[in-house]
Amino acid sequence: MSNKIRKSIPQKNKVRAELQKEISSTCPFCENEDVGHFEIHHIDENPSNNTIENLLLLCPTCHSKITKGDIITNQVKEVKNKLKYRTDKIRFISVNVDSENCSWLPIEGVSNAFEAVKMKSLFPIFNFSFINQTSKTVLLTNIITRVKRLPIGLAGPDIPLPNILRPLIKYKIKLPDDAERTNTILKEEIEVPQGRAFKFQVELYHDSMDRFKPPFNKYVLFFEFCFNNDFNISIPKILLNTKEDYDKLTYYGLA
Known part of the structure; x- marks a missing residue:
């Protein structure tokens, strides 16, 4: 009972x-x-x-x-x-990886989590899909990125359009340092008519590809997308080389 x-x-x-x-x-x-x-x-x-x-x-x-x-x-x-990520302006639809052109694949059973498993580029390429629910055309103007590096050693709705969405453009953005927040101003902005769904890619790179190699580096990524230099849309966090986000380590042993 x-x-x-x-x-x-x-x-x-x-x-x-x-x-x-x-x-x-x-x-x-x-x-x-x-x-x-x-x-x-x-x-x-x-x-x-x-x-x-x-x-x-x-x-x-x-x-x-x-x-x-x-x-x-x-x-x-x-x-x-x-x-939680629906808004009256821009609605976040999904994020996935371009597995044809990078080493990353989804982690089964975990939402928005990916791991490097193939011998291709270790720089992840994300496909982000949104829909413009405003009554006017909007511009994607900049992308804000933040990363949290996890400690090492732990185990750690449909698009309402009938056409296939293809990425409009690919942006290359450098992986920030741990806890750093970067704001990338886009030189090539996306113009999105009202009521239309749209997709674009973000390739996350670093001067050293070792930053992405498993099992040594695990990250939690946070993205915000700015439209019309006016309002920001946050999306669910993305996990790289890990199935969970954790902030504190728990140690067991004798006092």
């Missing part, structure tokens, strides 16, 4: 309205739009944890799939995390 106690969600109607706005009135798993029958799911399965970060509005069918385990908790967390 479960020891978890269900608590009523304070200001439930207000919370439901916020959650409905978060998903744009569409189930984040199956695109069902019958939002009047949607249900609130507790992501950590704790019915007393009613923080907005732990709640997700979705259709009854997908809610049942989560209960039965057909949709696992990590998938739910990934969907919730992606919703």
Whole structure:
């Protein structure tokens, strides 16, 4: 028998309205739009944890799939995390690697994580996809990059257009030093008409290719993309040569 106690969600109607706005009135798993029958799911399965970060509005069918385990908790967390990066202006769609032209491949089962496994260029080439949801043309003007180098020794929604997105341009950006934040002003800006999805590449390089070689170097990357020199869009962090992000090492032994 479960020891978890269900608590009523304070200001439930207000919370439901916020959650409905978060998903744009569409189930984040199956695109069902019958939002009047949607249900609130507790992501950590704790019915007393009613923080907005732990709640997700979705259709009854997908809610049942989560209960039965057909949709696992990590998938739910990934969907919730992606919703945080939606904006009314520019919506982040996805990031992947150009595996044909660099050594990197996705790490299976981990979102936005890649590792160097082939004998090609060790400089990773990322494909970033966004959609312009504003009512006017926007320009991609600069890219802000920050990197966190991890300690060594630890184990560490669809694009709504029918056409195939091809990268418009490839930008080469130098890997910052640890914890350094660089702002690269783009000489060749991308012009994106309203309502259009777009893709571009970023090749991350360094003077020494050794910076990217596994298993010696593991990184967490943070990207911000600036449009019209006016507003920035942050995307989920990217992991290189690691399956997890960690800040502190835990040591076990005798005092």
